[in-house]
Amino acid sequence: MSKAVKKIVIVGGGTAGWLTAAIVAAKHKTDGKNGLQIVLVESSDIPTVGVGEGTWPTMKNTLQQIGLKESEVFARCHAGFKQGGKFVNWVHGNGDFYYHPFTVPLGYGRIDLAPYVDKIENYAVESNFQHSVCEAGLAPRSMAEAEYKGQCNYAYHLDAGEFAEVLKEHCKNNLNVTQVIGTVDKVNLSDDGAIASITLKSNEQIDADLFVDCTGFASLLLGQALDVPFISADKVLFNDSAIALHMPYDEDTSPIATHTIATGQNAGWIWDIGLTHRRGVGHVYSSQYLSDDEAEANLRRYLGPRSDDIPVRKIGFKSGHRAQVWKKNCVAVGMAAGFVEPLEATAIMLVEISARFIADNIPPDTSLMPIIEKRFNQQMAYRWSRIIDFLKLHYMLTKRPEPYWQAHTDANSIPESLKDDLALWKFRGPITADFDAAIELFPAASYQYVLYGMGFKPDFSRQPHLYNEQANAQKIIHRNQQLTQQLLHTLPPHREYIERWLSTQSMR
Numbered sequence: 001m002s003k004a005v006k007k008i009v010i011v012g013g014g015t016a017g018w019l020t021a022a023i024v025a026a027k028h029k030t031d032g033k034n035g036l037q038i039v040l041v042e043s044s045d046i047p048t049v050g051v052g053e054g055t056w057p058t059m060k061n062t063l064q065q066i067g068l069k070e071s072e073v074f075a076r077c078h079a080g081f082k083q084g085g086k087f088v089n090w091v092h093g094n095g096d097f098y099y100h101p102f103t104v105p106l107g108y109g110r111i112d113l114a115p116y117v118d119k120i121e122n123y124a125v126e127s128n129f130q131h132s133v134c135e136a137g138l139a140p141r142s143m144a145e146a147e148y149k150g151q152c153n154y155a156y157h158l159d160a161g162e163f164a165e166v167l168k169e170h171c172k173n174n175l176n177v178t179q180v181i182g183t184v185d186k187v188n189l190s191d192d193g194a195i196a197s198i199t200l201k202s203n204e205q206i207d208a209d210l211f212v213d214c215t216g217f218a219s220l221l222l223g224q225a226l227d228v229p230f231i232s233a234d235k236v237l238f239n240d241s242a243i244a245l246h247m248p249y250d251e252d253t254s255p256i257a258t259h260t261i262a263t264g265q266n267a268g269w270i271w272d273i274g275l276t277h278r279r280g281v282g283h284v285y286s287s288q289y290l291s292d293d294e295a296e297a298n299l300r301r302y303l304g305p306r307s308d309d310i311p312v313r314k315i316g317f318k319s320g321h322r323a324q325v326w327k328k329n330c331v332a333v334g335m336a337a338g339f340v341e342p343l344e345a346t347a348i349m350l351v352e353i354s355a356r357f358i359a360d361n362i363p364p365d366t367s368l369m370p371i372i373e374k375r376f377n378q379q380m381a382y383r384w385s386r387i388i389d390f391l392k393l394h395y396m397l398t399k400r401p402e403p404y405w406q407a408h409t410d411a412n413s414i415p416e417s418l419k420d421d422l423a424l425w426k427f428r429g430p431i432t433a434d435f436d437a438a439i440e441l442f443p444a445a446s447y448q449y450v451l452y453g454m455g456f457k458p459d460f461s462r463q464p465h466l467y468n469e470q471a472n473a474q475k476i477i478h479r480n481q482q483l484t485q486q487l488l489h490t491l492p493p494h495r496e497y498i499e500r501w502l503s504t505q506s507m508r
C-alpha cells in the first residue's frame with residue numbers, strides 16, 4: 001500500500017551523511033512545515049573515517065547550492081584550491097611526472113590537439129596552461145575575481161573533520177535538519193522486506209518513509225539489514241590498506257601545493273594534500289605486496305626525519321561496491337554504498353551525485369519508489385564500472401618493473417570494457433563522443449590527460465585524412481603558450497592569495 005513520503009532518516013554523520021542532508025534539505029527547502037522532515041542519526045561512539053580531503057570541481061556547485069560562502073568554508077576547513085593531480089613516478093619510477101588538470105584543453109570539443117603535439121607525454125603542457133600554473137604554485141584566480149570564479153577550473157582540499165562540522169552546523173542552523181545522537185542497535189523490517197524503523201541503543205525507535213544509509217564501511221542498513229551483497233573490485237584495483245598522518249609545514253609561510261601530489265611507490269602510492277595549516281599525507285598500498293612496516297618506512301622516507309615522531313593511523317578497506325545501492329525504501333550513500341581507493345578523489349563526488357539524485361527524485365508517495373530504485377541502480381552500476389576503468393587506466397600502462405605494477409599490466413586484471421576502449425584509442429585516442437552519456441563522471445579530457453601522460457600514443461597515421469588541421473592546431477598551441485605566460489605573470493602565489501582574500505573577508 002502506498003503512503004506519502006514525509007520523513008527521511010539519514011543514518012551516519014560523516015561527510016556522506018551531512019552532505020546528503022544538506023543537499024536534500026536545500027533542494028526541498030524544509031522549513032518544518034512543508035511536509036518533508038529530515039532527521040540525521042549519528043553515533044557518538046563510532047568515529048567517522050576522518051580522511052577524504054581531496055574533492056572534485058563538482059564541489060563548487062554543491063557548496064553554492066546548499067548556500068555556503070566559499071570564504072567561510074576556506075577559513076573553517078583550512079582549505080586550499082585543488083587544480084588537479086600531479087602523478088609522480090607512475091610511468092618509470094625515475095622522477096617522471098604528468099598532470100591531470102581540471103581545466104579542459106584549449107579548443108576542447110572543436111579540435112583534438114593530440115595528433116599535433118610534439119611529444120604525446122607533453123600533451124597537458126601543450127594543450128593547457130594549468131600544468132604550468134600548478135608547477136608555479138599559483139592560485140586559480142586573482143584578487144579581482146569573485147568567490148566561486150576563477151581563470152582555471154578548481155576543486156578544494158579540505159580538512160575532513162572540519163568540513164563535516166561546517167556541514168552539520170549549516171544543516172542544523174539554516175536547513176532545518178534534526179540531529180539525533182544515538183547508535184543504531186537494530187534495523188526493523190516490515191513484512192514486505194522494507195525498513196520499518198531503527199532502534200537505538202537507548203531503545204528509542206525511529207521510523208521513516210525513506211532511509212539513507214551513510215554508516216560508512218559498516219553499511220548497516222543496506223549491506224547488513226537488507227543483505228545486499230558486496231561486489232569486490234580487488235582483481236582490478238589491488239590496494240586495500242592506507243596509513244595516514246598530519247604533517248606540519250616547515251614554516252608558517254611555506255608554499256601550499258595547489259594540486260594533489262600522488263607519488264608512485266614500490267607497491268602503491270603516497271598522497272600529499274596541502275591545507276593552509278598542515279599537509280594531509282598518506283600511503284595507499286596493497287597488503288599482498290607490502291607489509292604495514294614497509295609502507296610506514298616508505299612514508300617516512302618520503303617525508304623525511306621531521307615525520308619520525310608523528311604517529312600514523314592505519315585504515316583498511318575493501319575496493320568494491322554493493323550490488324545495488326537502492327533497495328526498497330533504503331538507499332546507501334558514501335562508503336556504505338562502496339569505495340574504490342582514493343585515487344582521483346571520486347568518493348565525495350559520488351556522494352554529491354547520489355544526494356542530488358535523491359533530492360531530485362524523492363517521490364510524493366512510495367508507489368513510485370520501485371521506478372526510482374531501478375533507475376538509480378542502473379546509473380550507479382554504470383558509474384562504478386566507469387570509475388574502476390578510469391582508475392585502472394592510471395596503473396595499466398606503467399613501465400615500472402616491481403611485481404605490484406607488473407601485475408597491474410596483466411591482461412587478466414583489466415576489465416573487458418577498458419580493453420575495448422583501449423582498442424579504439426590505439427588509432428584515435430579518446431574523443432568526446434566516447435563519453436556522451438548524461439551520467440558520465442569524467443570527460444574525455446580526463447582520459448586524454450592520463451592516457452597521454454602515461455605515454456600512450458595513438459597511431460594517428462592510420463587515418464591521416466582526419467588530421468589535416470595543422471595550421472589551426474598550431475595557432476591554438478601558440479595561444480596556450482601566450483595564455484600560460486600571461487597567467488604566470490598575473491596569478492598570485494597560492495598561500496598569499498588565500499591569506500589576503502580571507503583577511504579582506506573578515507574585515508567586511
Ligand SMILES: Cc1cc2nc3c(=O)[nH]c(=O)nc-3n(C[C@H](O)[C@H](O)[C@H](O)COP(=O)(O)OP(=O)(O)OC[C@H]3O[C@@H](n4cnc5c(N)ncnc54)[C@H](O)[C@@H]3O)c2cc1C
Pocket residue numbers: 011012013014015016017041042043044045046047048049050051052053054055160182183184185214215216217218220242282315317333334335336342345346347348349
Ligand atoms: C585512505 C582513504 C583516503 C580517502 N581519500 C579521499 C579523498 O581524497 N577524496 C574523497 O573524495 N574521498 C576520499 N576517501 C573517501 C572519503 O573519506 C569518504 O567517502 C567520506 O569521508 C565519506 O565517508 P562516510 O560518511 O561514508 O563514512 P564515515 O566517515 O565512516 O561515517 C560513517 C558514519 O556512520 C556512523 N555510524 C556507523 N555505524 C553507526 C550506527 N550503528 N549507528 C549510528 N551511526 C553509525 C558513524 O558514527 C559515522 O558518523 C578516502 C577514504 C580512505 C579510506
